[in-house]
Amino acid sequence: MKIKAYIYLSISLLYVTMGLNACKKDLGPIKDNLTVREAVLSGGFMQIPVKIGTPLQINLAVNPGNRSVTEATYTSKHPEIATYSNTGLVTGLTVGKDTITIRSGELHVWYIVNVTK
Incomplete structure (x- = not known):
C-alpha cells in the first residue's frame, strides 16, 4: 500500500512540475x-x-x-x-x-x- 502511494505521489509531483514548466514557456519574455x-x-x-x-x-x-x-x-x-x-x-x-x-x-x-x- 505504501509503495502505491509513493508511486502515485511521485507521478503527481512530476505532472505538476511538468505543467509548471509548460506554463512558464507559454508566458514568453517579460516586455518593457x-x-x-x-x-x-x-x-x-x-x-x-x-x-x-x-x-x-x-x-x-x-x-x-x-x-x-x-x-x-x-x-x-x-x-x-x-x-x-x-x-x-x-x-x-x-x-x-x-x-x-x-x-x-x-x-x-x-x-x-x-x-x-
Whole structure:
C-alpha cells in the first residue's frame, strides 16, 4: 500500500512540475512597459490627476526596473482641456478628461488626464 502511494505521489509531483514548466514557456519574455509615476488608479483606469492652473511634471519610467525616461512625445486627444510641453509638463486648462498618448522609442502608453478645480 505504501509503495502505491509513493508511486502515485511521485507521478503527481512530476505532472505538476511538468505543467509548471509548460506554463512558464507559454508566458514568453517579460516586455518593457512605459509608465507614468504620478498616475493613480481611479474608476478602473490609470489616471493622471491635474488641477487647473497647477502644472504637473510627468515622470516616466520603464518597467520592470523602474528606469527613468527623459525623452518622450505627448499627443493629446483634447488640447482644449490640458496642454503638454515636450518635457512632460501638464497644465490643466478646464475641468474635464483628456486622453494622452506618450511615446518613447518603440514603447507607448495612454492615460486619462483628469483635470479638476
